[in-house]
Amino acid sequence: MINKNNVAYIFLFLAALFWSGNFLVGKFASQYQVPPFSLNFYRWLFAWLILAPFTIQELFNKRSYILENYKYYTILGITSVTIFNSIVYYSLNFTQVISGVLMISTIPVMIIFISSILKIEKTNTFQIMGVTCSFIGVVLIITKANLGILMNLDFNKGDITMVFGMLSWATYSALLKKKKHELSQLGLLEVVISFGFIFLIPIYFIEYQMGFRIVLNQNFYMILFYVVLFPGLASFIFWIKGVALIGANRAGVFLHMMPILSAIMAMIIFNEKFMFYHMLGAIFILTGILLSNRKIKNA
Template sequence: MNKNFIGYFLLLFQPLFMASNLIVARGGVDDVPPISLSFWRWFIFFIILFVLNHKYLFDNFQTIKKESKRSFFLGLMGCGVCGIFPYMAGSSTTIVNMGILYTSSPIFIILISYFLFKDKINIFQFIGLLFCLVGVFAVILKGDINLLLELKFASGDFWMLGAALGWAIYTVMLFQWNSELKFFPRLTIISFFGFLSILPFYFIEHFYFEKTLFNEEFYYWILFAAISPGIIAFSLYTLTIKYLGPSTTGFTLYLYTIYGAFYGIIFFSEILENYHLIGTIFVFFGIYLVRRKSKNEIKA
């Protein structure tokens, strides 16, 4: 079978699983408290990967120890912030909003790379950033400028922007910090530190705010969250990179938005409003500009 065909099939197929995390964020929080949902998701995620990679991990313990501080930070960002924040968002905003707002992550990646690592920004990227910003505000304000004047926003939209920022930090540092570990063993360690970083907040939530009920609904949501947007999504994402490379694979995030909107409409009877379409057009056009190279860069 043609290699490009497999790659582009994965490009279309993988976001179906990645976007299923929005189903968890929207529906799971009705049965499981958000921090508990995130903690147990990453705990099960870690257990599954540990069983599959334990021999390699024990053989490379010194490398794991050497990289532990970086792994903890990646776990805090990738599992802690990006794990808790979407589930916090799910109780006060829609899947459509969450999907669109999460596409702002590549914009944060560019800004972080520019300010921390002096990556250059060309004119297309600068204009693209402005378009994305307009698109994000169109969604947050629900097309109503009066909400800005009255300072009335849905808290879930800001939780989701926080998640997008966390994913951007995770992505940039994952790229900057090379590892001697193979992908899945490294992911095992990151998920280990991820659920550890959530543990104190889980205890606070459980004992002081909302207790976790270990019932049938709990096990359903935890297993679904660990397997569909977890193990399957990450595995297919890695396979897509193998066939298409990281730049093209990045487009999965934009398909994630589209699939997320369909999930919201199908499973939660959400309505696609005009401001969603306007915001999406601005964000996607901004992303298109951001990915363009200036004439000087092409000549170089």
């Protein structure tokens, strides 16, 4: 008999691997001058089309429920589909994969921060310390541990926009667990894509009018193939299966593999260097993650 833990570990590892690869492909897209917002537009267009045959009946049956909660699903769609993924692809035009993925790795801690602000969950002392440490880690990466950059506000704009992306996804994640959904997980994904995609349409045309246009060639097709099928759909499905087998808490550990996997691939493929400021930032971020997961024992 196959051990369910081993099956879950394979699913979760593949989910983390494919999500990690999204940063590499985003970097390839910048090198091949694939417009970031247009790439995100086509990514979610095709993801929606692929999911439609499996979800359209459910969405039709639940249309009243969806329309009653349209404001909530609009926010989920904007923060995840419209903003986060667009910003990741945009930021990688200006910053290293290693810097970007290290900052994104703070999302679990930022979820705690956003949940506290929105009064979704209470925080404890360890979580506040964790948020602080992670924030310091991000600042070290953005400033390259150089006080002069901080004093002169001479930041890499890719690093700054990645921070907004990080906060956007943390907001999405915090709001996602605020309420129970009367939809299947695939149905929920399709609804979030639908609302987020609506706001991608004008952004796509603005980018198009500015002269940033997709060139239909082999490079674009390969990039689109990856972002739609792997981080867009396969990772999500593998994640659902893995969580169902071993639970969300144990599965969450696999998200922390993403910075490692992405950094290794970036160093091999793009010859990126793991700098001293990356190490400093990673130490603070890791400390923040560990602190935020500690529980206060009852006296």
